[in-house]
Amino acid sequence: MLHSYEHARPSVTVDCAVFGLDGDQLSVLLVERAVPPFEGCWALPGGFVGIDEDLEAAARRELEEETGIALTWLEQLYTFGAPDRDPRGRVITVAFYALVKTTRDGLRGSTDARDARWFPADAHPALAFDHDAILAVARARLRSKVSWQPVGFELLPERFTLTQLQQLYETVLGRSLDKRNFRRKVLALGLLAETEVRSSGPGRPARLYRFDRDEYARLEAEGFVFEL
Amino acid sequence: MLHSYEHARPSVTVDCAVFGLDGDQLSVLLVERAVPPFEGCWALPGGFVGIDEDLEAAARRELEEETGIALTWLEQLYTFGAPDRDPRGRVITVAFYALVKTTRDGLRGSTDARDARWFPADAHPALAFDHDAILAVARARLRSKVSWQPVGFELLPERFTLTQLQQLYETVLGRSLDKRNFRRKVLALGLLAETEVRSSGPGRPARLYRFDRDEYARLEAEGFVFEL
DNA sequence: GCAAAAGTGTTTATGTTACACCCATGT
DNA sequence: ACATGGGTGTAACATAAACACTTTTGC
Numbered sequence: 001m002l003h004s005y006e007h008a009r010p011s012v013t014v015d016c017a018v019f020g021l022d023g024d025q026l027s028v029l030l031v032e033r034a035v036p037p038f039e040g041c042w043a044l045p046g047g048f049v050g051i052d053e054d055l056e057a058a059a060r061r062e063l064e065e066e067t068g069i070a071l072t073w074l075e076q077l078y079t080f081g082a083p084d085r086d087p088r089g090r091v092i093t094v095a096f097y098a099l100v101k102t103t104r105d106g107l108r109g110s111t112d113a114r115d116a117r118w119f120p121a122d123a124h125p126a127l128a129f130d131h132d133a134i135l136a137v138a139r140a141r142l143r144s145k146v147s148w149q150p151v152g153f154e155l156l157p158e159r160f161t162l163t164q165l166q167q168l169y170e171t172v173l174g175r176s177l178d179k180r181n182f183r184r185k186v187l188a189l190g191l192l193a194e195t196e197v198r199s200s201g202p203g204r205p206a207r208l209y210r211f212d213r214d215e216y217a218r219l220e221a222e223g224f225v226f227e228l
Numbered sequence: 229m230l231h232s233y234e235h236a237r238p239s240v241t242v243d244c245a246v247f248g249l250d251g252d253q254l255s256v257l258l259v260e261r262a263v264p265p266f267e268g269c270w271a272l273p274g275g276f277v278g279i280d281e282d283l284e285a286a287a288r289r290e291l292e293e294e295t296g297i298a299l300t301w302l303e304q305l306y307t308f309g310a311p312d313r314d315p316r317g318r319v320i321t322v323a324f325y326a327l328v329k330t331t332r333d334g335l336r337g338s339t340d341a342r343d344a345r346w347f348p349a350d351a352h353p354a355l356a357f358d359h360d361a362i363l364a365v366a367r368a369r370l371r372s373k374v375s376w377q378p379v380g381f382e383l384l385p386e387r388f389t390l391t392q393l394q395q396l397y398e399t400v401l402g403r404s405l406d407k408r409n410f411r412r413k414v415l416a417l418g419l420l421a422e423t424e425v426r427s428s429g430p431g432r433p434a435r436l437y438r439f440d441r442d443e444y445a446r447l448e449a450e451g452f453v454f455e456l
Numbered sequence: 457g458c459a460a461a462a463g464t465g466t467t468t469a470t471g472t473t474a475c476a477c478c479c480a481t482g483t
Numbered sequence: 484a485c486a487t488g489g490g491t492g493t494a495a496c497a498t499a500a501a502c503a504c505t506t507t508t509g510c
Contacts, residue, residue, distance in 0.1 A: 051318050
């Protein structure tokens with residue numbers, strides 16, 4: 001086996017597919033590139049990994065720098081390393097996917113202010129590099145993740161209605177769910193704690209719930225699996 | 229955003245957790261390191277990625293070089309990039325996991341010939357670098373993968389008995405399964421094709437089956453999910 | 457009082473678990 | 484004939500799916 005310094009080294013970047021919820025639409029955060037290659041193209045936020053920087057830390061830093069977004073949840077997705085994926089030379093990217101809580105207002109705030117914007121996950125411009133492929137993998141992963149890990153809550157505000165939760169699942173899974181069955185199942189998990197009532201919109205006010213993280217941690221330690 | 233050549237670059241390696249079956253034991257292929265660091269330590273087979281080499285191709289090449297193993301199945305696992313994981317400096321490794329069909333004889337052949345050996349997956353020496361952690365992640369991934377993708381067959385010979393298949397699942401999942409329920413369920417999938425009968429061991433000869441890849445490909449295209 | 461969304465039970469079908477005996481072969 | 488592993492069915496139970504009306508609020 002050879003030592004590392006005897007080899008030509010690739011560059012390593014991190015890229016991040018950040019998902020949020022705009023109403024009941026799944027949206028993804030993109031940045032407009034200011035420099036070549038792909039200048040003016042939309043791309044996933046990301047950048048080079050520091051020589052002494054942990055991969056996840058790099059992803060968080062790049063997101064903070066490029067979009068100002070405070071991440072609640074982030075997980076490694078896949079590493080893309082096709083030799084020709086970057087015209088500048090050999091660049092291997094470790095892709096992450098992330099979920100953020102976006103209220104409609106918070107969203108609007110960061111939508112216009114910078115060269116970073118939310119796009120509907122199923123209607124976004126063609127992306128730079130192989131980012132279309134990365135995003136597709138991220139969406140697929142989110143879809144499967146959501147049904148056996150309680151990550152959907154990361155997309156919702158701290159307090160949410162069961163209808164919001166159901167719409168989230170319908171959006172991510174891409175199919176409609178039966179209201180009564182959904183409510184029964186999700187409540188039977190014993191992971192939602194009741195709160196007061198909201199009044200806002202038209203129609204009857206809905207009860208607000210919050211996800212009970214402590215209870216989930218406890219159950220998980222006992223070998224419980226989420227499954228929805 | 230900066231250009232790649234303005235950055236100090238990490239080295240990038242691939243490492244591979246190769247699983248095989250020794251009787252009804254899950255085993256893992258390790259190599260003894262011939263050079264520092266960790267000289268004389270056991271480690272996952274792996275090495276540096278060529279500057280124009282695809283990641284998966286690199287993994288296959290290293291395995292071929294170090295162990296002479298012909299891979300049937302290989303998938304990316306996770307990328308490990310803690311800044312201090314390699315004493316030589318910054319080395320990011322893209323880990324893969326692989327499954328090989330090992331008959332008892334084929335296994336014995338490559339067991340002694342080189343500094344590569346099979347070890348029981350739950351009783352192996354402490355490994356170099358962070359390879360213990362990588363192997364643990366690989367085992368966990370295999371466990372969950374096996375129940376919703378038909379990858380277990382990659383560990384068995386082309387033709388196998390239902391008892392072999394059941395033992396494989398019991399080994400990987402780490403719990404015992406009911407014989408009748410297992411057989412009914414697995415046959416109901418319609419993915420096993422019958423063959424002649426084997427005579428070998430003591431007791432009544434068992435029917436041999438093979439996994440019908442074509443049928444699986446067809447069903448998968450229709451949205452079928454494996455699930456066992 | 458009407459529009460809008462929240463909330464609530466029962467029946468049916470489907471899948472999962474538990475369980476014990478006879479069969480075919482080699483020695 | 485006996486030891487060894489192969490093969491088979493049914494009943495109880497649990498989980499998932501289908502389905503429509505009443506309730507509470509704002510206007």
